[in-house]
Amino acid sequence: MDLDDILALAASHQPTVFERASASRNTRWVQQQYARAKADGRDLVGDVDPRDPLDGDTGEIPRITRTAQLAKQGTVRWDAATNELAWSDEMSLIFGRAPGVVRQSLETLIGLVHPDDERRIREAATSAWRERTATELTCRVVQPGGITRWVHCYIEVLTGTAGEPTGLIGTAQDVTELELARQERERRARRREIVERASGSFGPGTGLRDRAGFSDELDRARRTGSGVLLIVATEPQGGTEPQRLSEVVATFVMQVARRVDICGVLGPGEFGVLMPDIGLRPATSIAQTMVEKLRAQLFVAGPQALRIDAWGGLVRFEAHDESSSIDLLIDAESAWRHAKESGAVLKALPRPAPADERQEAWRTRVRAAVAGNGFTLYTQPILDLRLNQITRQEILLRTLNDAGNPVPPSPLLDIAEHVDETLPIDLWVMDNAFELIAQGPPTPHYQINVSGRSLGEPGLLGRVQDLLHKHDVDPRRITFEITETARIDNRSGALYFARAIRELGCQLALDDFGAAYSSFMYLKSFPIDLVKIDGAFITDIVNSPTDQALVRSIVEACQAHGVLTAGEYVRDAATIELLRGFGVDFAQGYEVGPPMPIAGAPASSGTSIEFDLRIDSPA
Template sequence: MHFFKNLSIQSRLLLYVIGPIFVLSCLILLFDFKEQLQNEEEKLSQHAMTTAKFLSAVIHNQTELQGQDYIKRLLKASQLSREPYLSLIITDADHHPLANLGTSFSVKEALPKQDTMVMQQSTHDITMVKVFSTATQHQLLGYVFVAIDKASMIEDHREAFIKNVGYITLALMLCSILVSWVSRSISQPLRDMTAALKRFVIGSQHVTDGKNTLPEILSLQSTINQISKDMQHVEADMRHRIQDAQAQLRYQARHDALTGLVNRQELERRLQQALQDVKQHQANHVFCYMDLDQFRVINDTCGHLAGDEMLRQISMILSQRIRAEDTFARLGGDEFGLLLSYCQVEKAIEIAAQLRQMVETFRFMHEGRLFQTGISIGIVEITSALKDVGEITRHADAACYVAKDNGRNQIHLFHPEDDVLLKRHVEMEWVLRINEAIEHNDFVLFCQGIFPLQHKELPPFYEILIRKRDEHGGLIAPAEFLPSAERYHLMTKIDRWVIQHAFMALQPLFKMQSSVSPFIVSINLSGMSLGDAQLLPYIQKCFETYDILPSHVCFEVTETSAIINIDNTIKLIKELQKMGTRFMLDDFGSGMSSFSYLKHLPVNFLKMDGAYVKDITSNKVDLAMAKAIQSVAESMEIKTIAEYVEDEATLDCLKEMGVAFAQGFYLNRPMPLNEALARHIGTIGNQQQLAAAIAPDLTI
């Protein structure tokens, strides 16, 4: 099949037309040759039979065969010596030849089994007829043999057949020439069009010139020419579209989709050019890092769409002050970057002050509500001492955070010796260390007991605390790394790590005992986690994975974070309380609107702010605040917890006020969680003694 697929039109016509005709013609000739030869043989055989019967009839009237002379005269008189007779023989009854004419042969080859018979040989036929006497009834007198020559007849027909085959071959050769000419008149234009199409592919404007006369080929050429013209228009249009798309992609790769400003990647490229310009030509360039103040409030209050619209409006306002040679970029979120080209530091500070004033006077209106914001700007002069773009952005970022730490809506110029910046760099280093600690499980879970003061049926608490191992195996307090985690949005990762590993520590406790003694583990959740929509599914999955009873778990949130994410917090509390978990509101009293928000938060426990508890025995105001919190909690049937219990006097005061639980160094110090759980399972005598000292009628 592969051979036929590769044949040209001319070859296919010759093969499919001439070939079958030639074969068919030869078959017809061969059939005709055989039929004619058979007819001739039948005629000769019939003629020989007639001759033999004639001779036998002449001899038949004799009473006996006469002598040889008579028979020879008879054969000569019959004039049978001409073709196609090979020989004529007359024998007596014993097959003894009496007379013959022509070539002799053995008469014994023709067995006289019948009165008449024909024996066919390859080159001749022998016809035999018996001769009987009429005088005596059927007396056998002898035999008449007639041999007919077939070789000459076959040769004549063979020559005629070969001659006819030659005529047919000649005719087919003429037909082949005609077919080749016709096929070439079709295939050659096609080859010309193929070559023209190849030229068109590489840039030719025309495919064929239409010199052919065949209507079909002319129509095909005309169609291809029209297609080529259309393709030229399509190609031109496609080229323009590709150029537009490439330009659009280049623009999108370099600009922010929301504001249309230059993006971070393009800004960093231009900062690299500016740094090289400074090192090679001592040019003056300044970079400003800008961060909107309290932008998250607008996002949380009005939604991301409102926040995006505010960013677009501020970008348009600030762009009006940017010089043509400068680069104003959005770095992400509410952060912007400004590269002031060929600008002195003094002029840069002046421009930054104008930008700060423009943002300060800007008012954003959304659904009838008016919002005002500020902007903190960190400035760094690009000098040859800076190594790379990363160092430029780090210095500017650090200067911006100093501006925020100085009260927000401020401008700060980077100074290498600035102590605040050093602290900022330390915090940035903590980001890497925190991520590594999460990845390598370098955190350690501690806990501190929270003990009941009033009623023995109340279960004890274990508040989960976190520490970090240092490179020497020591422990680092959370105050060292949690501020950095909050600033760099790592608290969600830490909270999830704490939840997972706390549940892993609790799991053996439930597997070892069929009935677990009452206790509650309290796990802190940050404000960032409260805003995480995936926190609830994660907690539910942990309960299912580690098979922990929800009634033994309490989640603790600070008042400030709960208020900021109040809707998410309420939803989270209600969903987890359906499972059986409990919630505690920590640092209550630190906010200005604590009591107004408390009635909206369905918490089970209320932990007083330690600032009121630690001086409760010496400060009347703190005592009054603590009593007010206790009174409101009792009216709402919420149990209270007092932290920072440092002495017996404070403990007694809290018991007298009716506080339900107490926590502090006077009662116990933090210990590893596994150790605390082991004590709860096994030897808990120390806890019983402590509980007896706090509440004599309580048994843990």
């Protein structure tokens, strides 16, 4: 092929977009160099001095640029004298643009940077120029199609022959993969820290797992191996339990238990010890020693020093046993109650009870508690944060222990849920609550708890209508507070009850909002007026940015749906102010006021509730 053939081929070839851009860029560069040479009065032939661009005598701009090219980095250069800005072909590729197709200027550069990082880049460049020092930062650029890339920039000052600053040059490298890997490491570490902090589900003040956290540990142990569950029940001698006694006893239980054991607070004066990978006989010996030490120990709680009575109940479980954690808790509690009634220190069960016997025994106990006045009612005030005034009272159920003292009902309610006996308890609460409301002041608003399992029961709505009419109670003064929404069995029946109750004039609230995966679903599907944010997000909210973020999102979602919010477990004034700032409507907890007995509420009849499981003790 001779010269004529080459020229003919060139004339017939249609250049691509990149070829045209490259030719245009090279043309402009030649024109710029020609104009500068003419202005400087140089001889365009005689003054040409070809040199190695990495030679030591080469100027800093060519050296930095060439080094960046070898490292596959881009460069951006700003000339202080002319206020001109230019970048290399490698930089264009980092921006996701073909070299030469974008006009190089400060305005164009800012337009290629992510809007959230523009200020940081300006500040870094200004600082480098003002301080006459190098600086570096990682920022984002936006490529065509909205694609975001992370770029690490090293900005340094250019100097003239006399050492005077003449401009800035930035070296940039695409570090998207490295940055995403760093963010993922930080996310994993942060998530691990949060989960580890919360996974213990520690009860307030005791340092032991609460009932829910202990049940999770028991389920985990049951799935992976065998072991023994011990429940130790304590009761202060004299019948009066001072404040903080449970915390003192809990600390003692942890000290006596083995290091491999897992401890928990299951209820008032009731402690669980999970002993993994141990036989019943050695576990019984450990339990015997623990109970005897508890009985012999003099406990100091506040100004009082006293001794306690204690009993133990054990049940051994095997890997993959069909009994659930609730079943095992029921069996171990039955065992310590049997020990107490028979005058023994403890009772050990070699295996879980048969399901039918367990359910029948605990159905009998729940029904006996309802029939024998084994409950009483308390109230706890609710603060309206908008008015800074108590405007509501929640009616709370308390069970009466063997000494006739009121204790939180959660252990018995868990059992009632398990054996499907919640409706009798809810009806008892409604009957007595409406009677007390009718006798009280006419202005306060009351919140009455009802289990999610009872909502679909056909007789519940009729009972509410009868009670409103019988006691002549204004339905606008009543809010029914649904507990355990995740356990609603009959959703269509529950929805019918919810709509009907609001047609009567009553309001509807959801308790423990945010604890269940389906909580937010109820904002749309249920005609609710109020949600009570789960206390787990409130207790340490002042010190927990994650809890603050969760509560803010809950409040925002509720406000968007026209639903009021209340914070539970409020323990100090700082929490109240924080919740008020988040837009929470109500606050409830010991800082507002503790639960107090209601004058005229039903009390224990002194009836002893007996039950037993027909299980032989080990030989």
